[in-house]
Amino acid sequence: xxxxxxxxxxxxxxxxxxxxxxxxxxxxxxxxxxxxxxxxxxxxxxxxxxxxxxxxxxxxxxxxxxxxxxxxxxxxxxxxxxxxxxxxxxxxxxxxxxxxxxxxxxxxxxxxxxxxxxxxxxxxxxxxxxxxx
Amino acid sequence: xxxxxxxxxxxxxxxxxxxxxxxxxxxxxxxxxxxxxxxxxxxxxxxxxxxxxxxxxxxxxxxxxxxxxxxxxxxxxxxxxxxxxxxxxxxxxxxxxxxxxxxxxxxxxxxxxxxxxxxxxxxxxxxxxxxxxxxxxxxxxxxxxxxxxxxxxxxxxxxxxxxxxxxxxxxxxxxxxxxxxxxxxxxxxxxxxxxxxxxxxxxxxxxxxxxxxxxxxxxxxxxxxxxxxxxxxxxxxxxxxxxxxxxxxxxxxxxxxxxxxxxxxxxxxxxxxxxxxxxxxxxxxxxxxxxxxxxxxxxxxxxxxxxxxxxxxxxxxxxxxxxxxxxxxxxxxxxxxxxxxxxxxxxxxxxxxxxxxxxxxxxxxxxxxxxxxxxxxxxxxxxxxxxxxxxxxxxxxxxxxxxxxxxxxxxxxxxxxxxxxxxxxxxxxxxxxxxxxxxxxxxxxxxxxxxxxxxxxxxxxxxxxxxxxxxxxxxxxxxxxxxxxxxxxxxxxxxxxxxxxxxxxxxxxxxxxxxxxxxxxxxxxxxxxxxxxxxxxxxxxxxxxxxxxxxxxxxxxxxxxxxxxxxxxxxxxx
Numbered sequence: 001x002x003x004x005x006x007x008x009x010x011x012x013x014x015x016x017x018x019x020x021x022x023x024x025x026x027x028x029x030x031x032x033x034x035x036x037x038x039x040x041x042x043x044x045x046x047x048x049x050x051x052x053x054x055x056x057x058x059x060x061x062x063x064x065x066x067x068x069x070x071x072x073x074x075x076x077x078x079x080x081x082x083x084x085x086x087x088x089x090x091x092x093x094x095x096x097x098x099x100x101x102x103x104x105x106x107x108x109x110x111x112x113x114x115x116x117x118x119x120x121x122x123x124x125x126x127x128x129x130x131x132x133x
Numbered sequence: 134x135x136x137x138x139x140x141x142x143x144x145x146x147x148x149x150x151x152x153x154x155x156x157x158x159x160x161x162x163x164x165x166x167x168x169x170x171x172x173x174x175x176x177x178x179x180x181x182x183x184x185x186x187x188x189x190x191x192x193x194x195x196x197x198x199x200x201x202x203x204x205x206x207x208x209x210x211x212x213x214x215x216x217x218x219x220x221x222x223x224x225x226x227x228x229x230x231x232x233x234x235x236x237x238x239x240x241x242x243x244x245x246x247x248x249x250x251x252x253x254x255x256x257x258x259x260x261x262x263x264x265x266x267x268x269x270x271x272x273x274x275x276x277x278x279x280x281x282x283x284x285x286x287x288x289x290x291x292x293x294x295x296x297x298x299x300x301x302x303x304x305x306x307x308x309x310x311x312x313x314x315x316x317x318x319x320x321x322x323x324x325x326x327x328x329x330x331x332x333x334x335x336x337x338x339x340x341x342x343x344x345x346x347x348x349x350x351x352x353x354x355x356x357x358x359x360x361x362x363x364x365x366x367x368x369x370x371x372x373x374x375x376x377x378x379x380x381x382x383x384x385x386x387x388x389x390x391x392x393x394x395x396x397x398x399x400x401x402x403x404x405x406x407x408x409x410x411x412x413x414x415x416x417x418x419x420x421x422x423x424x425x426x427x428x429x430x431x432x433x434x435x436x437x438x439x440x441x442x443x444x445x446x447x448x449x450x451x452x453x454x455x456x457x458x459x460x461x462x463x464x465x466x467x468x469x470x471x472x473x474x475x476x477x478x479x480x481x482x483x484x485x486x487x488x489x490x491x492x493x494x495x496x497x498x499x500x501x502x503x504x505x506x507x508x509x510x511x512x513x514x515x516x517x518x519x520x521x522x523x524x525x526x527x528x529x530x531x532x533x534x535x536x537x538x539x540x541x542x543x544x545x546x547x548x549x550x551x552x553x554x555x556x557x558x559x560x561x562x563x564x565x566x567x568x569x570x571x572x573x574x575x576x577x578x579x580x581x582x583x584x585x586x587x588x589x590x591x592x593x594x595x596x597x598x599x600x601x602x603x604x605x606x607x608x609x610x611x612x613x614x615x616x617x618x619x620x621x622x623x624x625x626x627x628x629x630x631x632x633x634x635x636x637x638x639x640x641x642x643x644x645x646x647x648x649x650x651x652x653x654x655x656x657x658x659x660x661x662x663x664x665x666x667x668x669x670x671x672x673x674x675x676x677x678x679x680x681x682x683x684x685x686x687x688x689x690x691x692x693x694x695x696x697x698x699x700x701x702x703x704x705x706x707x
């Protein structure tokens with residue numbers, strides 16, 4: 001299991017390759033949920049293209065919308081198969097929003113950003129015109 | 134066509150399912166190392182099928198993994214506990230793993246392509262953890278209702294079955310029945326080795342569960358709809374129609390429990406393993422005859438099972454005590470079991486399954502069904518007959534003597550309503566006869582295959598001390614019974630006595646006459662003798678007189694001639 005640490009990363013530092021953990025700089029940037037912590041968990045099974053892609057997409061979305069307020073925990077089920085039942089994982093990759101409640105699950109490689117934002121309940125804070133990553 | 138050596142089409146490796154009766158229909162079980170699709174509507178027993186498959190597997194030394202998509206582990210454990218399955222214990226003993234896959238569509242958002250690797254990982258882990266040989270997925274279709282991307286799901290389902298095959302596990306996959314297809318999601322496209330369909334049919338408000346093997350690649354199998362029962366020990370399928378007409382026959386005879394009836398059957402009673410029908414109108418004594426067989430069976434130390442469809446066990450015991458049969462005694466000894474069921478309790482086929490199960494458990498030597506006519510309320514005549522054929526067949530195959538009673542409407546003559554007569558070995562017809570203001574019970578053999586049997590109508594006399602058979606009186610006015618018979622018998626006796634006395638008197642008169650006439654003859658003889666004597670005397674006297682007269686005349690003549698000669702000399706003759 002690759003667990004996201006709570007360590008802050010200097011801005012502009014190179015992004016680590018997935019699966020790994022990142023944590024956004026603690027810089028509240030969005031209104032409304034400024035003080036909310038976002039705990040995200042990404043379940044993968046080995047470094048398949050879908051998994052790598054999912055992680056990249058997730059990180060981009062987080063950086064854009066939740067900068068500094070999120071942590072991502074990547075769990076590789078090939079290494080820890082017993083963890084699959086805890087979050088009721090059947091599809092790979094699966095993103096689980098553990099915090100804030102309620103628990104949300106998004107399956108797929110997260111290429112459909114709209115759906116990810118809807119799934120994460122981030123629609124409220126999404127700008128009408130999305131900036132290119 | 135000559136078969137190729139070494140290639141036998143029927144050698145698909147099979148895993149005994151352990152489900153009672155199913156292995157008989159499938160010729161050994163489910164295809165080993167492959168997936169079997171079990172489809173059916175809601176409440177058709179798919180989950181129980183899957184659970185029992187695993188529980189029996191665990192008992193046979195094949196650990197199993199149960200993946201439930203519908204019920205939580207706690208719910209499932211509680212639900213199947215009523216069937217006698219202790220999932221907790223099996224899990225503790227590492228013989229079973231239950232994994233609950235919960236999918237909440239409201240929690241899940243699909244954003245991009247995915248695979249079901251999570252499920253695969255979970256399955257593979259569970260299989261490896263306990264060395265599982267069996268897997269059940271109940272029901273996979275929940276995936277299709279929870280996830281939207283059906284293209285992915287189809288591809289993944291396909292991969293799942295390949296994965297299961299690669300794992301070498303024998304799998305049971307359940308699926309909801311579709312409106313026009315076997316399953317709602319067309320899973321039968323993926324599972325092509327064995328498909329089992331479960332269903333229910335309702336007749337006259339009684340439901341019957343049935344099971345059908347839709348296909349079984351590479352293996353012959355029974356094709357009918359087999360009724361099955363789910364009760365406190367799980368699934369029971371009745372493979373009755375797969376039976377052949379090849380059972381052993383017994384030469385042994387068993388007593389009917391009534392000496393007179395044994396006498397009517399060549400003096401020895403019924404054949405063991407035969408099927409006996411006692412038909413008759415209401416109150417003609419059918420149950421009493423049945424109870425006597427039960428009594429006789431228990432007296433030999435054998436077990437007897439009575440299925441009553443109209444009376445409670447306590448009522449039967451009380452009623453039979455009134456004719457001198459103590460059934461409680463046999464119940465206490467464990468030789469007799471009385472089971473009362475309402476015919477309307479469940480459908481016809483369910484009755485059959487229930488009978489099967491009870492008989493298989495108790496293993497009686499004789500079985501009594503009282504009466505089979507009550508089944509008429511549970512199905513059409515054809516269905517009832519089909520069910521009874523299967524039951525009788527099976528009982529014969531189990532070497533069980535069966536006696537069934539059948540209430541016949543008073544109008545019908547020598548024909549049961551159900552039309553099972555051709556299946557019956559010994560048929561006893563009982564009838565009430567109303568003569569001279571009273572009803573009396575009669576009994577006769579309609580047929581009794583393979584033995585000498587009486588053609589006589591007998592009267593069944595029921596007394597406190599028991600049942601006896603009496604000869605009936607057959608006179609010019611027909612059959613007479615009861616007090617009419619008594620009256621007639623007395624009348625006859627009087628007539629006979631009168632006739633006898635008349636004869637004696639006539640004989641005496643004859644003697645008298647003879648004596649008189651003989652006396653007369655003696656007198657006449659004496660008279661005749663006297664007359665004869667007199668006549669002879671007179672004849673003799675007459676002759677003597679004539680002779681004397683002639684002699685006188687001769688001497689006179691001589692005298693005269695002498696004198697004449699003298700005169701002639703004097704002139705000769707004038």
